[in-house]
Amino acid sequence: MSEPIPIVGGTGALGFGLALRLAAAGREVVIGSRDAGRAEEAAARVREQLPNASVDGAENPDAATRGPIVFLAVPFRAQSENLTNLKGALTEGQILVDATVPLAAAVSGKATRILGVPQGSAAQQAQEMVPEGVTVVSALHTVSAATLSKLDTELDEDVLVAGDGKDAKRRVAEVIGRVPGLRPVDAGRLEVARLVESLTPLLISVNILHKTHAGIKLTGLPDELWK
């Protein structure tokens, strides 16, 4: 019996793609949104493609109480507001997986540029804002939302995972690794999120030039990554 996986911002492109892939992998998913109705609609769209999927919709703070590992998939512009709204919902022992990227697009700049975040990275801002005892893990910055949302497109790429708790990272990797074609790779401490978040605008630049949805893979890694 695996626990449900809440996705705060699950109606957005990345969150919805993730919901779809996790549901396809047999995990129970709770799609969160500011609006319960929109969350339910998104859940229904998952069930259309995957009739046997166990997918619910709920308001973000409700969704966040429904499982131990909560994914946060919102634009940087909305990250701080969402974390404020989650303050009463998240509790000690939970893991928050932050997929936020501080693209300059958040302030009407280019999506190929990154903002400087006072804490160092969006993930570190998240760690500053979550209730005591909640562990932030940074992940999912290089997986294309467009590719995730097309279930018939085979994935074959890495997901860099950064965080200060090895056990928390391992648990997040276990969830991400359930999606066929995604290989979670421990990239280091939470502060490394600053470097990982830079990959998104870099891939956006590559995508514009080469008209694609690129992902990344690391070469030279050992076979056993999470022993």
Added chain:
Amino acid sequence: MSEPIPIVGGTGALGFGLALRLAAAGREVVIGSRDAGRAEEAAARVREQLPNASVDGAENPDAATRGPIVFLAVPFRAQSENLTNLKGALTEGQILVDATVPLAAAVSGKATRILGVPQGSAAQQAQEMVPEGVTVVSALHTVSAATLSKLDTELDEDVLVAGDGKDAKRRVAEVIGRVPGLRPVDAGRLEVARLVESLTPLLISVNILHKTHAGIKLTGLPDELWK
């Protein structure tokens, strides 16, 4: 008849590895160093491994006059000083390939952290410092010096190339692509170097955790990259 390839800082780990691989690929190489004697020693070490190689050693500014595409492979700490010394040597029409990474190690910090560079990146600092008419292209930040230096280790990874001149990038890609196992990929404008330079401390973090020399590959790219 291909032109010689000068490598400023060619006695350092990355520069020497690059000299070795380019020489093995049949290119004529000029290893530059602050000291002509050390440059000659390094050239002799290349010839030991590759008796037919055409490799010379010279003081950095001398080396930089010997071919149209000059590689700069020096630590960030020494980048500015080297560029000052090259001011009388580089001339209009040359391309300077900057492989510098502003690791915090330059100021006795960690190699898993990146410094903020006023111009945005080491490559942009280089563009500001080269003589008028010299084009800076940023490349080679993710290729392990250790791996390059072992000729019997097969390479299989990408090299992200950033710059403002498409033709200059194409010419650099042509040189890098001569090394078997390296695929040059256009990553965008020179300002994207800021994002690419972040890959080095990220890979250093991965290398420490997984005891390896990781490289990167992009997924989802078209077959024809430099048409």
